[in-house]
Amino acid sequence: MSLPVTTSAPGAASPAWRGALYLLMIAIAVVSAFPLVWMVLSSLKTPAEAMQTPPVWIPGTPSFDAYQKVSELISVGRSFANSAVIAGITTAGILVTSLMAGYAFAKYRFRYREVLFAITIATMFLPPIVTLIPLYRLVGSIGLNASLAGVIVPNLANAFGIFLMRQFIAGVPDELIEAARLDGASEFRIVFTIVAPAVAPALAALALFAFVYHWNSYLWPLTVLQGNSNDYPIVISLSRLLSYNRSAVNTGLVMAGATLAVLPPLILFVFLQRFFVRTITASGMTGQ
Amino acid sequence: MTGFRKSIVVMLAPSLGLIAVFILVPITLTIWLAFTKWSSQTPFATATFIGLDNFREIFGPGSVGRDFKGALANTALYSLMSIALILPLSVLFGMLIHQAELKGANLLRTILFATYMVPMIAVALVFSKLYSPSEGPINQILGWVGIGPLPWLSSPDTALVSVVLLNVWQQVGYFTILIIAGLTQIPQSIYEAARMDGARGPALFGFITLPLLKRTLLFSAVIALINAVQVFEPVALVTQGGPVGSTNVMTYHIRRVGIERAQGGLGSAMSVTLLLALVVTVTAVFALARREERR
């Protein structure tokens, strides 16, 4: 563990050492990208190639049959739309509720503030399986089961978002808020027109985080949708390709389905990642 | 003042209301059910209070107790191994990207972080193919350099580690970002001063970087712990807790007992124990860190 900390000492590292670091960097990138590359390659193989030993790396004639078949078996468009609705609305809700609560926790002084905040943060530690059945019954009792609303509503607020927003809003100057109050702005107006723009990168990062998390979530939608496959998001439709007696032919299908499911969050990531990095850097999320 | 109180309520009600209804109410139910005998497929009204019997059973010598303690140990081991691999790797990667001034560092950061965006179900499916002993590319590559073939997910001795590696692959990019964030907050002037005093690579790392990253590392460890405890999809989709229960982690075991076997009381007692274990661990970690800091 002796990486040279060279930021302001050019020439401190020898060319050989730098060469070694580049090699290391390439190795890390290759290992990191390999599973995804393999996934895409596998989706283009014929079933025979998929079953071969030793494994075939590059498909002889890349075939898009698997994608064709996937679109016949599951309604890909519908599943994407469901995923987009679930992840989109949930994300929007999280942004709003987190912004408001983060503002209150950061800028208001009131009794039990720390206790309330601590309880909120504690819910972050809860593995979802622990409350799966009680939550499902609860959602059923208010009539939201078997619907996209049932997937979305319980997730419209979360502790991580509140935590992140509080950290950021704490850094927004009080004078800015006071000035708005003197101008007669309502608290709502202040949150959404003064505070929100000031923490825009953090909101973008939270949006990415929430969107990806809810795009990818599996167990809750599966449970609450009650087998209503018209409402399935793409990850659950993908798992339906794993039917229990068609394994061999389905390797390519599953890989094609996985490739499709991965694309939207990756594309979003490419656009939003710089906000994410910037936010984490500035957020005190690192405990600094 | 009433206006102020009103806006506190208005600001907090949406989020805390949702959290109270959809998290605190269910967890309260779970805690109550832990002291009852209850078939999970029936209404809560059918639950009958049995005191601490469920806890006695899950810590008892019977097969229920053995399986539960095994699952608790597997989750602990899984979390420990994940943290033990993720933290050093993310520090290494973070320094490589942030401090080594290499061209393409941002590209590496993007590639590393991208894996965090991939749905766990897709990760699990792809890795089950990569790990395949005869048809998987990993054993093929290892074969080229004369290693293997390794059994990966097929042996009780290696299966849990294999799931850990999958987890590390997916998460290390996220933690690398956290470390980079921590590194950017270390003032350059400290390094410069130390260099003036003749400190070089390892010394700079040991005396400046690491101590100043401590809070970041602590935060990362807690997040990594939360994530590790929640591992579910790779076990549910690929290993089913096997072979010989070696990958039977708590989340999967709770589903198996509390839901699949319909033993809701037992499953709830396991959930409550897991939560207590988490609370105790995290509190202890923070308390230790605070004591360290005071020194």
Next chain:
Amino acid sequence: MTIRPLMGLFLGSALAAFSSVAWAEDVTVSFLTHWPPETVAKLEAAAATYAKDHPGVKIDVRAVPFGDLLTTLRSQAGQAGGPTITGIYDLWLPELARDKLVNAAPAANSADVSTNWPKGVATAASVGGTVYGYPNEIDVYALNYNKKLFEEAGIKEAPKTWDEFYAAAEKLTNKDKGQQGFGMINSWAAGVVHPFASLLASNGGALVVDGKPQLDSDNAKATFDLYEKLIKSGASVATMGTADANTTGPFLDNFVSGKTGMIIMANWWESALKAGMGERFADIATAPIPVGPKGDGPHSISYSWMTVVSDGASDAEKKAAWDFLAWFNGPTSGENGASAMGDLLQSMGILPSRTSDVAAFSERLKTPFLAGYVSALSEARPFPTVLGGQEFTESLQGHIEAVQFGKETAAEAAAAAQADAVAILEKASQ
């Protein structure tokens, strides 16, 4: 000629006639299944045909992945909005009946099931003499072997006894080629326990007799010994037998790619083997389960799937559901006297259990691969469906795997499995 087939015909037509009566009000019957998308499409097509004659009834198919069916069942059974009809594995029925979540079949349907299905299958769809569902898929086990590997090893015919079986497994083993004689499954409860139980049954034993586990009987100890012997000699390699939640993975891969000489597997694997092997599927042959020293002949265990009706559904839904099931599983809904369910199962290579379906598909079932299974049906022993059956199975799985991976000796496993099983079944029946 007994009266049973005639009665079945009568009941079948009576139900069919009854079922074409229009419904007074609109009813939606939901049908929860773990079937793959292709099969769900067939079910929807059958439901559409049914709906033509029953304008007021809508059949709404719900599908979940196989690995999530039991979770879905447990969380939704008895809940408002839960499925009206659910396809279940017979092992799960006792808990559903105990919690009064499944509707006892009306007299006509109950008589339909007891008349038109083999006795063992109808029994598995009943608890305490009450019929709760329409059985559909039935599965039995047989020895599958690779004829090419047998030829290479100089083995003339399939082993009939445990001695021949062990000898064949040793001959088929070739460490240099990474080839094992006999493949044992791990990580998948039914896949681990069913072959073991079939060998045990073929050694004159049973897992459970009159509700009491028999895992430390001499017959069971000998079965554990056989496993241990195969592992110790290297004729079976534990790490080659892992299966994932979709019952695929190395266990299947090794047999398909000719690295495993023999396995004991169920008939429904035909489609997986065909898909994986292509033309080489012709190399695979089926033989009866080898008979142990204490056995009186080959016995596979059998298990079945069935469709049950939720007790919490409205009366109109229940009535419509039973009517649909009678039609769907009856002789008028499919081709040539088969049921629509039979057609659907056949499309997946699965054995139907209704007596008239077996007759209707007799030609199709004469393939060398399936014939071996059909002949095993009459001597099969139903897997014990008892309260706590799932937990019992998973516990036994653990001990069998412990023997496979050398974590327990055969004797330890037999004793521990018995102790656990006694405790589990006792607790479950309280």
